[in-house]
Amino acid sequence: MHPAPSVIIFTSFSGLGFGLLLFLGLGFPPVTGWVAFVFYAIAYALAVGGLLASTFHLGNPQRALKAFTQWKTSWLSREAWLSVAALLVMAVYAFCAVFLDTRLTVIGWIGAALSLLTVYSTSMIYGQLRTVPRWNQPLTPVHLLTLSIAGGALLAGQMTAAAALLALAAAVQVAHWQVGDSALKESGTNLATATGLGTPGNIRAFEPPHTGTNYLLKEFVHVVGRKHSRKLRMIALTLGYGLPVVLLIIPGAGHVLGLLAVISHVAGLVTSRWLFFAEAEHVVGLYYGKRSA
Amino acid sequence: MTELPASTQKKLGLVIDLDTCVGCHACVISCKGWNTENYGAPLSDVDAYGADPAGTFLNRVHSYEITPAEGPAQLVHFPKSCLHCEDAPCVTVCPTGASYKRQEDGIVLVNETACIGCGLCAWACPYGARELDALEGVMKKCTLCVDRIYNENLPEVDRQPACVRTCPAGARHFGDLGDPDSDVSKLVAERGGMDLMPEQGTKPVNKYLPPRPKQDRAEEFDILAPFLEPVAEDPKGFLGWLDKALERL
Known part of the structure; x- marks a missing residue:
C-alpha cells in the first residue's frame, strides 16, 4: 500500500x-x-x-x-x-x-x-480488509491498541506502567510482523486464483493493461526493498520501544529523560506505521505480476 | 445505504470469454468514451499527451502467459472490470452510503454527490475494479452502462453495455445471471464459467469462460511444416564435400 x-x-x-x-x-x-x-x-x-x-x-x-x-x-x-x-x-x-x-x-x-x-x-x-492479508489478522487491532495504550502511558508520565506496556507492545509488534510475513501466502490468493488460469508457477503476467501507471499501481503496489524493511524494523524497535524503556527505568528519570523517551517513541512509532502501510501487500498487485506469491 | 440487499431481483452482469478475446482493447476504449460523455463525472486523463500519461479506466485488459506441463504455451487476454459481487466488500465499507448495490438488478453503483473520495472501497476490492478519479476526487467504477441498458432513446440493439456492444470478437456477453434459463447462464453452464478469487468470499456475478485446451490442435498447425524441414544434419554428395571443404578452411 x-x-x-x-x-x-x-x-x-x-x-x-x-x-x-x-x-x-x-x-x-x-x-x-x-x-x-x-x-x-x-x-x-x-x-x-x-x-x-x-x-x-x-x-x-x-x-x-x-x-x-x-x-x-x-x-x-x-x-x-x-x-x-x-x-x-x-x-x-x-x-x-x-x-x-x-x-x-x-x-x-x-x-x-x-x-x-x-x-x-x-x-x-x-x-x-481481506484484500490485504498482512492486515487481515487478529493481531492488527492488538498491535494498534497496545501501541496507543503504551504511548498514552508514556505521555501521561506513568513511568513504570509505560515501561511494561512498551515491552508488551514490542512483543505484539514483532508477532504482527512475523504473522504478516507469511499472510499473503497463507491467504491462498495467488495469480492462479485471481485469473482462474493455470496453476501457480505456470502462469505469468505477460503484459500490463497500459504502458503508463495508474491509480491502482500508485495506491496498492508499493514495494519496499527487503533489505530496507529489515533495517527499518530494527530502527522502529529500537527507537519506538527499546530506547524509551531504557530511559524510563533509569532511577530518578526526570522530565528531560521523559521528553527524550517521548521523542524517541514518536520517531519509532512513525517508522513502524510507515512500514505498516509500505509492507502491506494488496492482492490486486497479483494481476500486475507484482507479488511473488 | 451501504447495507447489502438480502437478495436482488436480477443479477445483471457480464460473461467474458477468455477463449475468444483477442486483446484488441476495443472494450477499453468504448467504455472510456461512453463513460466520459455520459453517467457521472468524466473519466479524466492526467498528462495525456506528455511523458507520463495516466488516466481513469473502468475496464482494463491484462495479458497472461501460461506454460502447461504438456502442450503449447498460451497467451490469454484478460479484460477486467467490476464483477458486481453479490457480497460486495466495497459497499459495506463505505462510510457515507455513496456506494450501493441495487436491489432491482444487482448493479453496484457510486452516488458521486455523496462520495468523499476516501478510497476505502477501492482498498476493499480485490479486483482493482475501482479507481479514484484524479481530477474529480470521486470513486469511479463500471456502471454496467446503466444509462444504456434501460435507455429507450437508443435502438434496442444498443441497449447493452458499451464494451459488449463494441467487442468485435463476440467475447463479451451481457444478461441476467440470476435466471438459470438466460443465454448467459446457459453459456456459463456449458463452458464451465468461473469466479475470480473465490476464496475472497465476494461471490462475483460476472463469470469468466476458460480458454479451450489447445493440445489436440497441435497437428493442425503443422500443415506447412514438411516444406520447412530443417537442413540435414550430416550432408552427403556435393553438400558433404562443401561442408568438409569449408571445415578445413
Missing part, C-alpha cells in the same frame, strides 16, 4: 492522543487546574490534529460529515462517531478538571472507554 503521509500522521498521532486521553480519563495522573490544561491541550492537539490530517487524503473533504451516516456497516463511519463521542465526553471531563477543580470519575471512565474504542475502530478499518 502507498504509505501516504496524511494517513501515517493520522493513525500515529490520533493513536497517541486517544491513548493519553485514556489515562487522563482513568485519573492517571489525577491532574486538575493548569497542569490538567497542559495535559489536555497536548491530548487534544494530537487526537484532533491526527483526525484533521486524515481529511487531507479525501478527494472531496467538504462532504466529510456524510461519513457519520453508515455506522451500521462501516468501521470508518463508526470511527467518526466514536472519535467525536470520545472527544466530547472528555471535553466535559477536562473542563471540570481544569476550571472547576473537580474530576467527574464516571464521566472520565466513559471517556476512557470511548477513547479505547476509537483506536479499536481505527484498527478495524485495516483489520477488516
Whole structure:
C-alpha cells in the first residue's frame, strides 16, 4: 500500500492522543487546574490534529460529515462517531478538571472507554480488509491498541506502567510482523486464483493493461526493498520501544529523560506505521505480476 | 445505504470469454468514451499527451502467459472490470452510503454527490475494479452502462453495455445471471464459467469462460511444416564435400 503521509500522521498521532486521553480519563495522573490544561491541550492537539490530517487524503473533504451516516456497516463511519463521542465526553471531563477543580470519575471512565474504542475502530478499518492479508489478522487491532495504550502511558508520565506496556507492545509488534510475513501466502490468493488460469508457477503476467501507471499501481503496489524493511524494523524497535524503556527505568528519570523517551517513541512509532502501510501487500498487485506469491 | 440487499431481483452482469478475446482493447476504449460523455463525472486523463500519461479506466485488459506441463504455451487476454459481487466488500465499507448495490438488478453503483473520495472501497476490492478519479476526487467504477441498458432513446440493439456492444470478437456477453434459463447462464453452464478469487468470499456475478485446451490442435498447425524441414544434419554428395571443404578452411 502507498504509505501516504496524511494517513501515517493520522493513525500515529490520533493513536497517541486517544491513548493519553485514556489515562487522563482513568485519573492517571489525577491532574486538575493548569497542569490538567497542559495535559489536555497536548491530548487534544494530537487526537484532533491526527483526525484533521486524515481529511487531507479525501478527494472531496467538504462532504466529510456524510461519513457519520453508515455506522451500521462501516468501521470508518463508526470511527467518526466514536472519535467525536470520545472527544466530547472528555471535553466535559477536562473542563471540570481544569476550571472547576473537580474530576467527574464516571464521566472520565466513559471517556476512557470511548477513547479505547476509537483506536479499536481505527484498527478495524485495516483489520477488516481481506484484500490485504498482512492486515487481515487478529493481531492488527492488538498491535494498534497496545501501541496507543503504551504511548498514552508514556505521555501521561506513568513511568513504570509505560515501561511494561512498551515491552508488551514490542512483543505484539514483532508477532504482527512475523504473522504478516507469511499472510499473503497463507491467504491462498495467488495469480492462479485471481485469473482462474493455470496453476501457480505456470502462469505469468505477460503484459500490463497500459504502458503508463495508474491509480491502482500508485495506491496498492508499493514495494519496499527487503533489505530496507529489515533495517527499518530494527530502527522502529529500537527507537519506538527499546530506547524509551531504557530511559524510563533509569532511577530518578526526570522530565528531560521523559521528553527524550517521548521523542524517541514518536520517531519509532512513525517508522513502524510507515512500514505498516509500505509492507502491506494488496492482492490486486497479483494481476500486475507484482507479488511473488 | 451501504447495507447489502438480502437478495436482488436480477443479477445483471457480464460473461467474458477468455477463449475468444483477442486483446484488441476495443472494450477499453468504448467504455472510456461512453463513460466520459455520459453517467457521472468524466473519466479524466492526467498528462495525456506528455511523458507520463495516466488516466481513469473502468475496464482494463491484462495479458497472461501460461506454460502447461504438456502442450503449447498460451497467451490469454484478460479484460477486467467490476464483477458486481453479490457480497460486495466495497459497499459495506463505505462510510457515507455513496456506494450501493441495487436491489432491482444487482448493479453496484457510486452516488458521486455523496462520495468523499476516501478510497476505502477501492482498498476493499480485490479486483482493482475501482479507481479514484484524479481530477474529480470521486470513486469511479463500471456502471454496467446503466444509462444504456434501460435507455429507450437508443435502438434496442444498443441497449447493452458499451464494451459488449463494441467487442468485435463476440467475447463479451451481457444478461441476467440470476435466471438459470438466460443465454448467459446457459453459456456459463456449458463452458464451465468461473469466479475470480473465490476464496475472497465476494461471490462475483460476472463469470469468466476458460480458454479451450489447445493440445489436440497441435497437428493442425503443422500443415506447412514438411516444406520447412530443417537442413540435414550430416550432408552427403556435393553438400558433404562443401561442408568438409569449408571445415578445413
